[in-house]
Amino acid sequence: MSEENVIEVVELTKKFGAFLAVDAISFEVKAGEIFGFLGANGAGKTTAMKMLIGISKPSSGEASVAGFDVYTQTELIKKNIGYMSQKFALYDDLTVRENITFFGGIYGLSRSTIKEKIKVLVTDLKLENIIDQLVGALPLGWKQKLSFSVSLLHDPKIVFLDEPTGGVDPITRRQFWEMIYNAADQGTTIFVTTHYMDEAEYCDRVSIMVNGKIEAMDRPKRLKEQFEASNLNEVFLKLARNSKSD
Amino acid sequence: MKRFIGFVRKEFYHIYRDKRSLFILFGMPIAQILLFGFAITNEINKVEIAILDHAKDATTIEIINKMASSKYFSINRYLAAESQVEGVFKQGKIKAVINFEKDFGEKLIKNGQSTIQIIADATDPNTANSITNYIQSIIQQYNQSININQAGGTQVFMQTHMAFNPEIKSVFMFVPGVMTIILMLVSAMMTSISITREKELGTMEILLVSPLKPFQVVLGKVVPYILLSIINAIIIILLSIFIFKMPVQGSLLLLGAESVLFIITSLSLGILISTIAETQQTAMMISLMGLMLPVILLSGFIFPISSMPLPLQLISNTIPAKWFIIIIKGIMLKGVGIAFIWKETVILFGMTLFFMGISIYKYKIRLE
Amino acid sequence: MKTIGYLIQKEFKQIFRNKGMLPIIFILPIIQLLILSNAATYEVKDINFGYIDSDHTTSSRALIERFSSSAYFNLLPPFPSFAEANSAMLEGNVNVILEIPNNFERELINNKKTGLGLTVDAIDGAAAGVESAYVNQIVQGFNQSISLRAANRNNVNGLSGVITIIPSYWYNITLDYKTFMVPGILVLLVTMITLFLSGMNIVREKEVGTLEQINVTPIKKSQFIIGKLFPFWLIGLGLLTIGLVLAKIIFDIPILGSLGILYFYTAIYLLVILGIGLFISNFTETQQQAMFIAWFFIVIFILMSGLFTPIESMPKWAQVITTFNPIRYFVEVVRMVMLKGAGFTDILPQLWKNLAYAILVNGLAVFSYKKVN
Numbered sequence: 013m014s015e016e017n018v019i020e021v022v023e024l025t026k027k028f029g030a031f032l033a034v035d036a037i038s039f040e041v042k043a044g045e046i047f048g049f050l051g052a053n054g055a056g057k058t059t060a061m062k063m064l065i066g067i068s069k070p071s072s073g074e075a076s077v078a079g080f081d082v083y084t085q086t087e088l089i090k091k092n093i094g095y096m097s098q099k100f101a102l103y104d105d106l107t108v109r110e111n112i113t114f115f116g117g118i119y120g121l122s123r124s125t126i127k128e129k130i131k132v133l134v135t136d137l138k139l140e141n142i143i144d145q146l147v148g149a150l151p152l153g154w155k156q157k158l159s160f161s162v163s164l165l166h167d168p169k170i171v172f173l174d175e176p177t178g179g180v181d182p183i184t185r186r187q188f189w190e191m192i193y194n195a196a197d198q199g200t201t202i203f204v205t206t207h208y209m210d211e212a213e214y215c216d217r218v219s220i221m222v223n224g225k226i227e228a229m230d231r232p233k234r235l236k237e238q239f240e241a242s243n244l245n246e247v248f249l250k251l252a253r254n255s256k257s258d
Numbered sequence: 259m260k261r262f263i264g265f266v267r268k269e270f271y272h273i274y275r276d277k278r279s280l281f282i283l284f285g286m287p288i289a290q291i292l293l294f295g296f297a298i299t300n301e302i303n304k305v306e307i308a309i310l311d312h313a314k315d316a317t318t319i320e321i322i323n324k325m326a327s328s329k330y331f332s333i334n335r336y337l338a339a340e341s342q343v344e345g346v347f348k349q350g351k352i353k354a355v356i357n358f359e360k361d362f363g364e365k366l367i368k369n370g371q372s373t374i375q376i377i378a379d380a381t382d383p384n385t386a387n388s389i390t391n392y393i394q395s396i397i398q399q400y401n402q403s404i405n406i407n408q409a410g411g412t413q414v415f416m417q418t419h420m421a422f423n424p425e426i427k428s429v430f431m432f433v434p435g436v437m438t439i440i441l442m443l444v445s446a447m448m449t450s451i452s453i454t455r456e457k458e459l460g461t462m463e464i465l466l467v468s469p470l471k472p473f474q475v476v477l478g479k480v481v482p483y484i485l486l487s488i489i490n491a492i493i494i495i496l497l498s499i500f501i502f503k504m505p506v507q508g509s510l511l512l513l514g515a516e517s518v519l520f521i522i523t524s525l526s527l528g529i530l531i532s533t534i535a536e537t538q539q540t541a542m543m544i545s546l547m548g549l550m551l552p553v554i555l556l557s558g559f560i561f562p563i564s565s566m567p568l569p570l571q572l573i574s575n576t577i578p579a580k581w582f583i584i585i586i587k588g589i590m591l592k593g594v595g596i597a598f599i600w601k602e603t604v605i606l607f608g609m610t611l612f613f614m615g616i617s618i619y620k621y622k623i624r625l626e
Numbered sequence: 627m628k629t630i631g632y633l634i635q636k637e638f639k640q641i642f643r644n645k646g647m648l649p650i651i652f653i654l655p656i657i658q659l660l661i662l663s664n665a666a667t668y669e670v671k672d673i674n675f676g677y678i679d680s681d682h683t684t685s686s687r688a689l690i691e692r693f694s695s696s697a698y699f700n701l702l703p704p705f706p707s708f709a710e711a712n713s714a715m716l717e718g719n720v721n722v723i724l725e726i727p728n729n730f731e732r733e734l735i736n737n738k739k740t741g742l743g744l745t746v747d748a749i750d751g752a753a754a755g756v757e758s759a760y761v762n763q764i765v766q767g768f769n770q771s772i773s774l775r776a777a778n779r780n781n782v783n784g785l786s787g788v789i790t791i792i793p794s795y796w797y798n799i800t801l802d803y804k805t806f807m808v809p810g811i812l813v814l815l816v817t818m819i820t821l822f823l824s825g826m827n828i829v830r831e832k833e834v835g836t837l838e839q840i841n842v843t844p845i846k847k848s849q850f851i852i853g854k855l856f857p858f859w860l861i862g863l864g865l866l867t868i869g870l871v872l873a874k875i876i877f878d879i880p881i882l883g884s885l886g887i888l889y890f891y892t893a894i895y896l897l898v899i900l901g902i903g904l905f906i907s908n909f910t911e912t913q914q915q916a917m918f919i920a921w922f923f924i925v926i927f928i929l930m931s932g933l934f935t936p937i938e939s940m941p942k943w944a945q946v947i948t949t950f951n952p953i954r955y956f957v958e959v960v961r962m963v964m965l966k967g968a969g970f971t972d973i974l975p976q977l978w979k980n981l982a983y984a985i986l987v988n989g990l991a992v993f994s995y996k997k998v999n
Binding site: 285297298304305378379380392395397405414420451535538547552562566574591598 | 646647650654655658661662664665666667668669670671672715716717718734738739740741742743744745746747748749750751752753754755756758759760761762763765766768769770772773788789790791792793794795796797798799801802803805806814818819822826830910912913914915917918919921922925926929930934935936938939940941944958961962965966967968969972
C-alpha cells in the first residue's frame with residue numbers, strides 16, 4: 013500500500029456569518045486508510061466533510077481530495093469519490109435493482125458492468141429476495157448496507173461516510189464494519205464521521221473535533237495512552253471537559 | 259387544558275416560523291382583491307372596431323360619430339372591402355366590423371328602409387354579444403331620434419335604476435367571491451396539509467399516544483387557522499371598504515358570525531381531505547385542483563349559476579362556497595338581515611356537521 | 627447523454643408508481659375539463675322579470691306580451707306594489723323590475739311621450755348591463771311598432787324610416803361559450819399541472835435527501851435539469867393531446883388551424899412553465915412553500931391572462947403588466963389557431979416573446995441552481 017496522501021487539508025475554515033463552524037483544521041489521510049472523523053453532534057464534522065466532497069465552498073484554507081482542489085476541481089473530485097449520506101439517501105419508490113442501475117448509470121458504468129455488479133452484490137449481500145422490492149419497504153439495516161454498496165459502485169478511490177450507522181442495531185453495525193474492512197482491504201480509502209466513540213476503535217487513525225477545531229488526532233491506541241483512558245469515549249470526555257474549562 | 263394550550267402554541271410556532279408561507283397566506287388575498295378591484299372586469303371597454311362604409315354619406319357619418327363618442331368602442335380602422343374582414347379578425351385586435359350598405363342615407367329616406375350589418379368576431383361570445391347589443395342600442399336610439407321629428411313618432415322614456423350597485427362597479431360582484439375563495443382555500447388547504455404533514459413525518463402517532471385526546475389534537479391543529487382566516491377576512495373587508503368604497507349595508511356582527519361559520523365549514527372540509535390523503539403532496543393537489551377550480555367556476559363567483567346546465571346547477575348546490583357567496587352579497591350589498599338568509603345559514607351548518615361526521619367515521623375505521 | 631437517459635428513466639418510474647398522484651395528474655384534469663367547460667358562461671338568460679302594471683290598458687298589456695314572448699326573460703306573476711317586488715329582489719328571486727305608471731297609455735296617445743321605470747339588480751355589473759340592454763331593445767321595438775301604426779293612421783309619408791340591423795357572428799355562429807372557454811380551460815389545466823409537478827418535484831428530493839446525494843455525483847447541472855424537466859414536458863404535451871381529443875369529441879370544438887403550429891408553440895411554452903417551476907424550487911425548502919408560491923403566481927397570471935376576462939377591459943397599467951405574462955400569449959395563440967385558423971405568421975409576435983421567455987427563465991433557473999453551496 014503506497015503511503016501517498018489522498019486527502020490533504022490545510023487550515024480549512026468555514027464560516028456562517030460570524031459563526032465559525034470549522035476552525036482552521038489541518039490533517040492528511042493516506043491511501044487505503046480507514047480514517048475516523050469523530051466529534052459530538054454539532055462539532056463541525058459534517059460541515060467539514062461537505063467541503064471535502066465538493067458541495068460546500070470553504071471560507072478559507074486549502075484542501076485537495078484525490079489530488080484535486082476543492083475550490084476549482086469539484087467535478088473531478090466527484091468522479092473519484094463515493095458518498096453515503098446520513099439519510100441513506102436512496103429512492104424509496106424505486107426497487108433495489110433500479111436504484112443500483114440508476115446510480116451506476118449516472119457514474120458512467122456500462123450496462124454490462126452494472127449487470128455484473130448487481131450479480132456480485134446479490135451474492136455478497138444475499139439480496140436474492142429483495143432485489144426487486146421497493147427500497148422504502150426495507151428495514152433500516154438493509155438500506156444502510158445498500159447505500160454503502162451503491163457508494164462503491166464505480167470503484168472510487170475514496171469513500172465518504174456520514175454517520176453511516178445511525179439508528180441501526182449493534183449486530184448490524186458490526187456487520188457493516190466488516191463491509192468497510194473489506195472495502196479498505198481492496199485499497200479504498202474510507203473517511204467516516206461518527207459520534208459513536210466505540211466505532212472509533214475500528215479505525216486506523218481518528219481525529220476528534222471539538223467546537224470546530226481538531227483537538228486530537230492519532231491512532232486509537234496511542235490516543236488512549238496519551239489521555240490515560242481505557243477507551244476512546246473517555247478520551248473524548250476528557251477533551252470535552254478540557255475545552256469547556258478553557 | 260394546559261397541555262392543550264401548549265399544543266396550540268406549538269402549532270402557532272410552526273406557522274409563524276415559516277415566513278415564506280405566511281407571506282403568501284396574507285399576501286395572496288391582498289393581491290387578489292387589488293387585482294379584482296382594479297384590473298379584472300368582464301364589462302367591455304374601448305373595444306376596437308372597424309368601419310366598412312360603402313355609402314360615406316351624411317347619415318353614416320353621423321351614426322359613426324355617435325359610435326365614436328361611446329365609451330364602449332374605439333374606432334380603429336376603416337376598411338375598403340369585405341375581403342379584408344377575415345385578415346383583420348385573424349390578427350385578433352379588431353372585434354367587430356360595422357358594414358353600411360351602399361347609398362345608405364338615400365335608401366332610408368326613399369325606400370323607408372336600409373341595412374347595417376354588424377360582423378362580430380364571436381370567438382369571445384361575451385364580447386361579441388355585448389358589442390352587438392350596444393351597437394344596436396346606439397343605432398336604435400339614432401333611429402328613434404330621427405323619427406320623432408315626424409308626426410306620429412312616439413317616444414318611450416326609460417328611467418333605469420341600478421339597484422345595490424349604482425355605479426356598476428364590477429368589484430362589488432367580485433369581492434364577496436374573492437373573500438369566499440380565500441377563506442375556503444386557506445382554511446381547507448392549510449388544515450389538510452398541516453394534519454397530513456404530521457402523518458407523513460410520523461409525529462402524528464406521537465401525538466396520539468400522548469395524553470391529548472384525538473379531538474383535542476385535531477382541534478389544536480385547527481385553532482391557529484381559524485385565527486388566521488379571521489384576520490384574512492378582516493383584511494379583505496377593510497380593503498374593500500376603504501379602497502373600493504364597498505358598502506356594508508347590513509350588520510357587521512352578522513357578517514362576522516356568518517364568516518366564522520363558513521371558516522369552520524371549510525376547516526371541517528380540510529379535515530375530511532386529510533383523512534383521505536396520505537401525503538402532503540396529495541392533500542395539496544386535492545385542495546388546489548379538486549377544490550379551487552370547481553369552487554371558482556361553480557360557486558357563482560364569476561359565472562352566473564342560472565346560466566349553467568341543470569346537472570351543474572345541482573352540483574353547485576353541494577359547494578359550500580356558493581351558499582356563502584349568497585350570504586355575503588346579501589349582507590354587504592343588499593343589507594338583508596338573518597330573516598332573508600336563514601336558509602343558506604342552515605345549509606352551511608348542515609354541511610359542517612356532515613363533513614365532521616364523515617371525518618370522525620373514517621377516523622374510527624382507521625383505529626380499528 | 628446516457629446520464630440523462632438514466633435520469634429520465636428514473637423520473638418516469640417514480641411518476642407512474644405514485645398511485646395517489648396519477649389520478650390527480652390525468653383523471654382530475656379530464657373531469658374538470660368536462661365539467662367546467664359547461665359551467666363557464668357569461669350568457670345572460672332566464673332573466674327573472676318582475677313587473678308592476680298600474681295602467682292595465684291594451685298598451686301596457688301589449689308591452690308585457692313582448693316580454694313574455696322573449697326567450698331572454700322569465701316572466702313572473704305581476705307584483706301588486708314596488709315594495710313587494712323589491713323584497714323579492716332582496717331575496718334574489720327577481721333580476722329586473724319594470725314599473726308601468728298608471729298614465730302610460732294616456733300619455734302615449736296624448737303627448738306622444740311616456741315613461742317607464744326599470745330597476746335592475748346590478749351586483750353583477752356586466753350582466754346588469756346586458757339585461758338592461760335587452761329590456762331597452764324590447765321597449766324600443768314596442769315603440770317603433772306604435773310609431774309605424776300612428777304614422778300609417780295619419781297617413782304621414784316621408785317617415786325617416788327604419789334601420790334594419792343584421793348581426794353576423796363569425797367563428798362561433800351560435801355564440802356558444804364552450805367554444806370560447808374550452809381552449810382556455812385546457813391552457814389552464816396544462817399550465818397548472820406542469821407547474822406544480824415540476825416545482826414540487828425538486829423540492830421533494832431536497833426534503834428527502836436524495837438531492838444532496840445527486841449533487842455529490844459527477845452529474846452536470848444541465849444534465850440533471852434536463853433529466854428532471856423532460857418527463858414533465860412530455861406529460862404536459864400528453865395532457866394537451868388528451869385535452870384536444872376530448873375537446874373535439876365531446877365539445878366539437880373546431881380546430882381550424884394547424885395542429886403542428888399548436889404543438890410547436892406548446893412545446894416552447896411548456897419550457898417556460900417548467901423553468902418557472904424549477905426556479906421556484908431553487909428558492910424553497912419545503913414542498914408546501916413551493917406549492918404556495920407557485921399557487922400565488924399562477925392565480926395572478928391566470929386572472930391577468932385574458933382567459934376569463936378580456937385584457938382590453940383592464941386599465942392601461944394592468945394591460946402593460948400582462949405583456950409580461952406568458953399565459954396571456956398562450957391563451958391568445960390557442961384561441962387564434964383553434965378557432966380562427968390563424969397561421970404561423972399570425973402568431974409570430976407571441977412566438978418571439980415566448981421564445982425569449984423560455985431562454986430567460988430557464989437561464990435564470992439553471993444559473994440559480996447551485997450544486998455547490
